[in-house]
Amino acid sequence: MLATIYILFLAGAQSGIFNDVGKIRTFTVAVVGVGGVGSVTAEMLTRCGIGKLLLFDYDKVELANMNRLFFQPHQAGLSKVEAAEHTLRNINPDVSFETHNYNITTMENFTHFMDRISQGGLEEGKPVDLVLSCVDNFEARMAINTACNELGQIWMESGVSENAVSGHIQLIIPGETACFACAPPLVVAANIDEKTLKREGVCAASLPTTMGVVAGLLVQNVLKYLLKFGTVSYYLGYNAMQDFFPSMAMKANPQCNDRHCRRQQEEYKKKEVEQPKVEVVEEEEEVVHEDNEWGIELVSEVTDAELQAASGTVPDLPEGITVAYTIPAEVTSGDTVEETEQSLEDLMAQMRKL
Structure with missing residues (x-):
């Protein structure tokens, strides 16, 4: 059954958009926070x-999580990582799982957390290869x-x-x-103090739709980053009220409070200097016409010979009928136009009589 599941994924992916989809099996991803976004993210990756x-x-499954x-429901009381591993292993036992049921913010656990993301690859x-924050x-x-600034570990926040x-x-x-300390996303996007999000005694609202959308955007970005196809989003927001998706890229803050971030910035600058600059040679575009903004050019599909043959000689027409237009004979050197002293009004009157 597992082989069938994976073959279906391969069949859906082999559309020319990206290649070597089998490489997904060579990557390791750490998911921190197995809640509304993190659990769906883990399932998609599995x-x-x-x-x-x-x-x-560090949390446990509660009946309140069923929205x-x-x-x-039968998983209520189990740790979220234990319940998640059991479900995910049944979906795809080919994936290797490692679970840690603890709070990463304590000193002891933080040290262990850093050790696992720096040593716990495939x-x-x-x-x-990537750390996903779903806390x-x-x-x-x-x-x-x-942790990621100190280790130089690339990660995605959600x-x-x-x-x-x-x-x-x-x-x-x-x-x-920009790291999270440089510019917390919600402060930038919605002028919200990130510290107020998780308040004592306040239960944040949750919608499976919004969490599903965010998890889908996150995993899509993960696949694009790991498999190197499409454009990886540096920052992508989602506002369900207007179906608005703001996108931006934020540079690191040289005055960031995190000293490891400032150190990483210095190392990045050194790498940029060491890399040889590729000179871009700009090709001059041919100007069709200096006043022709759109570069439009009209080309006749009829040759001069065809046009001359089509005109032919002036036919013998009844009185009162004249040919509207014929190609004039080429004027050779020495030929002159006969001068006349008639006024323009006289010439116009003469033409109207024809």
């Missing part, structure tokens, strides 16, 4: 045949940001707003693009 998934979460996708001892609080996002009708995804390349 169905795509990802090589290895690392799942991090979201993925989890089922080949043990190598780093993961719902500021502290966890900052912990992921700090989130859904408290009112459940907007969200975003963001690609963060340490030193090259």
Whole structure:
């Protein structure tokens, strides 16, 4: 059955848009936060045949989570990572899973978290290929940001707003693009203080539709990044009220509060200087006409000989009928036009009599 599932994925992907889709099995992705967005993200990656998934979460499945996708009522009470692994392994046992049921923001767990994303690749001892942040609080996002800045690990951030009708995804390349400390996405996009998102005693609204959309955008960006096709979005927002998808790219802030981010920026600048600059030779375009803005050119499909033959000699017409137009004979050197002293009015009157 597994082979059939994977063959179906290959059949859907082999459309010329991207090649070597089988390489998806060689990648490792860490998903931090297995909630409304993270669980659906993990499922999509599993169905795509990802090589290895690392799942991090400290929460348990509750019946209150049933308004979201993925989890089922009989899983209530289980840790989210345990329930997720059980479901995902049944979907595709070919994927390698590694689960960690703890809060990454504590000192001890943070150290272990850094160790796993730097050593827990498909080949043990190598780093993961991508870290996905699907958490719902500021502290966890900052912990992921700090770890990835220190390790130089590329990651993608995602989130859904408290009112459940907007969200975003963001690609963060340490030193090259803005990190989460440089410019938190919701502060930029909606003028919202990220620290207020997870307040004590306040339960954020959730819609499976919004979370499904954000998860889909996130995984689509992951596939484009890993398999190198299409354009990878640096920042893509989603506003369900107007179906608005703002997109932008944010540069790293030289005064970022994260010292590891500033260090990564310096290293990125050094790499840019060392890379040879490719000179772009601009080809001059042929100007059809200086006043012809659109470059439009009219070409006759009738040759001069064909036009002359079509005109022929002036026929012998009845009185009162004249030929509207005939091709004039070529004027050779020495030929002159007979001068006349008639006025323009006289000539016009004479023509009207014909």
